[in-house]
Amino acid sequence: MRYLLIYYGGTMPQTPAQQARVMKQWTTWFARLGTAIIDPGNPFSGKVNKIKPDGEVAKGPIGQRASGYSIIEAPSLDAATKLARSCPVVKGGAQVAVYETFNVM
Numbered sequence: 001m002r003y004l005l006i007y008y009g010g011t012m013p014q015t016p017a018q019q020a021r022v023m024k025q026w027t028t029w030f031a032r033l034g035t036a037i038i039d040p041g042n043p044f045s046g047k048v049n050k051i052k053p054d055g056e057v058a059k060g061p062i063g064q065r066a067s068g069y070s071i072i073e074a075p076s077l078d079a080a081t082k083l084a085r086s087c088p089v090v091k092g093g094a095q096v097a098v099y100e101t102f103n104v105m
Contacts, residue, residue, distance in 0.1 A: 002038060002101045003080035005087065007068040010094030012043070025088040033072060033083060041070035067094065 013019040030037050050062050068089075074080035077100050084096045 004099040005070045006097045007089045008095045036072045039071040043068040
């Protein structure tokens with residue numbers, strides 16, 4: 001099964017040294033995940049449009065602002081959640097939502 005990890009919160013590192021430290025945490029985590037990582041993802045810029053049921057387009061996030069995503073593969077939601085618990089964003093004070101996906105096409 002594939003799982004979508006949505007990251008909420010956190011901040012971008014400000015200095016080159018902080019950026020290098022955080023990137024090392026991510027590459028170490030991805031290496032530990034091995035073949036479970038399907039798409040390492042990217043951070044979100046913060047620019048977002050939301051489309052309402054009436055077709056109106058509004059600027060801004062829906063609820064809490066999502067800050068990025070990754071896609072992983074795991075045998076169960078519990079296993080995916082266990083992998084997500086060691087994600088670098090959690091160590092930095094952010095949260096991760098783990099969504100189970102399913103194939104329809």
